[in-house]
Amino acid sequence: MDSIQDDVYAPKPELHDCHVHMVLDGVDWKAAIARHKQQPDESYIRKVLESYAQAGAVYVREGGDKYGAGWLARNIAREYGIEYASPVFPIYQKGNYGGFIGRSFQTIEEYERLVDEVYDRGGDYVKVMLSGIMDFDNYGTITGYTLPRQMVFSMIDYAHSKGLAVMAHVNGARAIQDAVEGGVDSVEHGYFSDEESREALANSDTIWVPTFSPISNCIGIGKYPDDVLKKIEADQTEAVRAVANMGGKIASGSDAGAGDVLHVKAAEDEYSYMKRALGDICDSVITRGLDEIRGRFASRAQ
């Protein structure tokens, strides 16, 4: 039922996606990477940008890749009328999650040299992996490990000292809390939070991008156990409601490129998942989230 209340809230924001991976296609990650391995496939990337433009996308933010696919997209996206922001490549600790797409470090000094490279190349911000990902087969399990709190603090501080914002891939209550308390600019995914980490998020300047799509898109397709996916989705829904109700900053990003998360379509899907979680306040929450993200993660492409 349409109600007068609809007018009280912000209108539906223009199409945007605060978390994508240009190098991936949502279908087959190995084949997708092979497409760009020798050099980024410019005509393919142009087609993807063209479809974002046709759908009316105004802003796209991505996680970067060591093959340069996302960076190429970032440098030509203005031709399509899209602001597209990229960290060049994501940074992960050797032995942890991120090897298929990122550049690795072992010591904090090695990390700092990678951030220097992002800075020198004109990257729009730094993307770091601070934990693994959700295990879709086992509820509550996260692959990889969580970086030590002190290292997380040092990593964020160094990027900030170069004037670069930090987009952090983080799952698990402790990892989320460490990142937030270290002053991270955005928490990506943020699955398996608890009450304390939600409060920390809500009371901070950190923007949360909860990425429902990689979980919600897989429900009912038979690839993973639905009971696990539904439980993860229900937890994330509850967390998003709680953080929004406490006044936290939340933005819409789909993880487009991840398994069964298709570019462009995912931006619409993610919006519908956010709407389902937040109801009437969805549009005002994600409009504010988008403004915050665009303020801190602007593309500096000419």
Ligand SMILES: [Zn+2]
């Ligand atoms: Zn991602």
